Amino acid sequence: MTHVPTPAGYAHREVTKPPDWHGLVVWDVLLNAVTTGVFLVAAVGDLARPDVFAPVVAWAYPLALAVLLADLVCLVLDLGNPLRFHHMLRVFKPSSPMSLGVWCLTAYSLPLTALAAFALFGWRTEWLHPALVVVALPFAFGSAAYKGVLFSTTAQPGWRDARWLGAFHVTSALAIGAGLLWATAEGLGASEAAELLRWALTGLILLGMFPAVRFAVEMRAGRVVVGIVAVLSFVLPLALVLVAKPQAASVAAVALLVGGYVARSALVHRPHRS
DSSP: OOOOOOOOOTTTTTOOOOOOOOOOHHHHHHHHHHHHHHHHHHHHHHHHHOOOHHHHHHHHHHHHHHHHHHHHHHHTSSSGGGGGGGGGOOOOOOSSHHHHHHHHHHHHHHHHHHHHHHHHHHHTTTTTTHHHHHHHHHHHHHHHHHHHHHHSSSSSSSTTOOTTTHHHHHHHHHHHHHHHHHHHHHTTTTTTHHHHHHHHHHHHHHHHHHHHHHHHHHHHHOOHHHHHIIIIIHHHHHHHHHHHHHHHHHHHHHHHHHHHHHHHHHHTGGGGGO
């Protein structure tokens, strides 16, 4: 067999430099999933069955706002110059995932703030409340979806091949939101809402399996990470759904959060492994 020498220089090497993204970015991506997942699940329940979900959304909207603020803090602190964060709003460029994502987050925060204030003060009107929910819905979905596009449009190893990252992030966000709200409903004694959320969580976990498998293949994720995420984000929550006990909801919510953190930590640090 003829030996082919390795070419000199850097032509055969990866020309990208891993970004200086670490813990804050992991928390940013996870908190983005939590705030959008909680809001989207709560909003659908609020519009479909307002009488059943009223006690749940009274906690869901303030929670979504608090997590959004924490997410924005992580996003700003990770900038090269945090004091110049407002410059991201000087330009609106829909073709840029970063620009569109920042504007979606800003637009999402405004009606969410009003809904959280109404919930805290016990205000509710027949037309304004649902109108704010409807206005916030597309921007909340856009805020969840842009993360996957942002990563997959870069030249970084692993990220550039992750075409299913957006679908994985959104379905994972919805499952996390349903798990947290299921635990909230059980804690509040809202049994009918808890039962609906339990079945919603079941469907969302099953829906998210295919994007998760595709994402793991595209990312070339390690077996240990895949095993941990599979157990915490799919196997254990599904088993707990079948148990159908109030304590199971809290355990499922924690498992989904930890599994979501592990998956996003592997995502953010993927280029460093190359």
